[in-house]
Structures are given as structure tokens and as C-alpha cells.
Amino acid sequence: MSWAPVYALVKQIPRGRVLTYGGLARLLRLPGGARTAGRAMAATPRGQGIPWHRVVGEGGRLLVPDRYVSLQRKLLESEGVAFTELRVNLQRHLWAGLLAKKSPAKRKTPRKPREK
């Protein structure tokens, strides 16, 4: 699997806007969903102008490894992205009208009850 399409899209995220891993996965129809997007981002090559910091978790939470969190936050704030507590204000900065509104999205296949 090549991550090129992922990086290509991330590069198009405008300054001051963000996308979620899940949104990225849905837009590209990545097999495996959001986690696949996360794997791609974890392997982001440096020095290629890929704005990795514009990709955040659902709800605007920063999911990068601890040592990168402050950097990511700093980069985003320097672009004018607002934070609410520890989350990016998606209502204001989510890219391409992927609304911060979460649709319930009912599960089709009921989950097997967990053993105790």
C-alpha cells in the first residue's frame, strides 16, 4: 500500500484548517478506515512540506505521540487554529465542510456481548 494519495490530500489542506483521520479515510476510501490514515501519518516523511499537523483525531483531539503534541499545537495556533481545552475547534476549522456534527451512525452488525 502506498501512502502517496494520503500525503497528496494532506498537502491540500489549507492553512488554518484541519482534517480528521476518519475524514481522510472516508475521502480516500482507505481500506481499514481511520487507522489506515493514522498509519500513513505515522510514516510521514519529513522535509517534503507535508502539513502533518493539520490532521487531528475525531473531536479535534491531538493524537500524535506525546513528544510531538506541543509542536503540533504550536504549529496550528501559529496558523490561527483555535483550541478549546485540548481540542481543535472543529466547528471553525474543519476542512471542506465535513461538519463537526456527529451523525449517530447506527451499527448494522450488533456487537457480540463481552465475556466477563
Place this chain on the structure above:
DNA sequence: CATCTGACGACCG
């Protein structure tokens, strides 16, 4: 080849 490990997100209790 067998296992383990995650930059996720949805569910469940």
C-alpha cells in the same frame, strides 16, 4: 512464517 505494535474510531458497561 508467527507475533506484536500502533498518529483511529465506534461501541459497551
Place this chain on the structure above:
DNA sequence: GCGGTCGCCAGAT
């Protein structure tokens, strides 16, 4: 809200 499970799957060991 919080913590644990589950599906998913490319790399690393």
C-alpha cells in the same frame, strides 16, 4: 465522562 474491546492492516521483530 472513563476505561476496555473490536475490526483493520502495514511494518518491525
